[in-house]
Amino acid sequence: MRNVHFAWMALVLAMVSAPARAEPSTIDLSKWQVPDITKLADDHYGKLVRRGHALVTETYKYVGPEVADPSKRYAGNNLACQSCHLQAGTQPYSMPYVGVTSVFPQYRAREDDISTIEERVNGCMQRSMAGRSLPHDSEEMKAYVTYMSFLSQGIPAGSKLIGSGTKQVKEPARAANPTHGAQVYGEQCAVCHGEDGLGKRKGTAGDRQGYEFPPLWGADSYSQGAGMFRLLTAMQFAMHNMPLGTNYDAPQLSVDDAFDVMAFVNSQPRMAKVGMENDFPNRLRKPVDMPFPPFADGFSSAQHKYGPYDPIRAKMKELQDQAKAKK
Ligand code: HEC
Numbered sequence: 418m419r420n421v422h423f424a425w426m427a428l429v430l431a432m433v434s435a436p437a438r439a440e441p442s443t444i445d446l447s448k449w450q451v452p453d454i455t456k457l458a459d460d461h462y463g464k465l466v467r468r469g470h471a472l473v474t475e476t477y478k479y480v481g482p483e484v485a486d487p488s489k490r491y492a493g494n495n496l497a498c499q500s501c502h503l504q505a506g507t508q509p510y511s512m513p514y515v516g517v518t519s520v521f522p523q524y525r526a527r528e529d530d531i532s533t534i535e536e537r538v539n540g541c542m543q544r545s546m547a548g549r550s551l552p553h554d555s556e557e558m559k560a561y562v563t564y565m566s567f568l569s570q571g572i573p574a575g576s577k578l579i580g581s582g583t584k585q586v587k588e589p590a591r592a593a594n595p596t597h598g599a600q601v602y603g604e605q606c607a608v609c610h611g612e613d614g615l616g617k618r619k620g621t622a623g624d625r626q627g628y629e630f631p632p633l634w635g636a637d638s639y640s641q642g643a644g645m646f647r648l649l650t651a652m653q654f655a656m657h658n659m660p661l662g663t664n665y666d667a668p669q670l671s672v673d674d675a676f677d678v679m680a681f682v683n684s685q686p687r688m689a690k691v692g693m694e695n696d697f698p699n700r701l702r703k704p705v706d707m708p709f710p711p712f713a714d715g716f717s718s719a720q721h722k723y724g725p726y727d728p729i730r731a732k733m734k735e736l737q738d739q740a741k742a743k744k
């Protein structure tokens with residue numbers, strides 16, 4: 418009897434003291450202390466986190482097209498995840514992994530569905546790395562996800578992250594000018610990425626050592642299905658991260674130069690990705706800078722690729738409002 422009584426008391430107390438459902442916390446990644454990987458023990462968990470770190474920084478060495486075991490050739494190019502996700506995925510506004518496992522699963526317009534972190538990793542495997550999906554139960558996928566969850570430690574589920582993705586900037590109200598972009602490229606990018614855009618390998622082709630300076634186009638770069646192939650994403654990435662060493666709070670490229678230089682980069686040849694007509698099945702949620710048809714808005718592929726984007730946004734808004742009114 419006594420015990421029952423105590424159990425009731427405990428329950429009542431728990432109900433009284435239970436906090437109201439908390440507001441999602443806001444975390445500024447530029448002020449956030451990322452956990453120190455070197456402090457991890459050499460146990461199973463520590464090993465898996467370090468393996469994930471290696472797969473991010475030296476992807477080409479373990480799952481690239483030059484590895485000895487053909488069954489492990491998941492990536493189709495010799496980039497590393499770190500080629501874009503700078504500093505092993507910890508740099509703010511360079512699509513950092515810090516906090517990602519706290520915000521996935523999440524709705525993704527590209528699939529018009531809820532996407533898991535594994536599916537998101539494979540999105541970049543197929544597109545940015547021009548390769549094929551890792552099985553969800555593979556050791557490599559486990560390592561990627563464990564590394565990302567390690568980086569996300571202490572960030573509550575559903576947090577609002579400042580510094581995730583790329584930093585928003587308003588693009589110029591005109592079509593991008595790839596000819597001017599070529600000039601910017603020659604002045605500010607070619608010194609590392611090469612006049613021919615093919616980058617500079619650490620060693621020689623076939624040695625699975627990857628690049629000192631990654632290629633920006635050609636067969637060993639990101640595919641046309643990649644986020645970097647979309648001009649607004651690419652402009653924002655370049656402006657806040659390039660030339661290498663640039664930080665988002667001290668950009669070296671003007672908005673106009675970033676817009677034009679990435680238009681030039683994305684006008685150069687690169688691997689195609691099949692099936693892009695199936696992306697964004699809800700056409701009213703298709704981003705304006707996604708250059709592959711079909712489009713709901715009636716604008717050309719060229720305008721989706723190079724802008725100007727405000728007329729497309731206005732048309733999309735009109736179509737979305739019409740769709741809402743019909744409901
Ligand atoms: C060529 C550049 C590039 C490379 C290489 C690349 N990614 Fe990405 N990644 C992006 C861009 C751009 C985004 C965000 C834009 C988007 O969603 O399309 C992104 C987003 C992500 C996200 C979601 C981040 C978030 O905040 O929602 C994950 C996870 C991810 N990438 C994992 C990987 C992994 C793992 C690799 C290596 C196997 C990789 N990426 C290689 C460019 C790249």
Ligand code: HEC
Binds near residue numbers: 608655
């Ligand atoms: C000082 C050398 C340097 C300069 C100059 C430089 N980059 Fe980079 N860039 C790099 C390196 C190195 C990486 C890969 C980062 C890593 O592996 O840690 C990179 C990555 C990139 C990426 C993503 C990876 C890929 O292969 O697509 C893009 C896009 C890019 N740079 C564009 C530019 C543009 C545009 C300019 C000129 C405005 C520029 N870079 C100038 C060194 C440089």
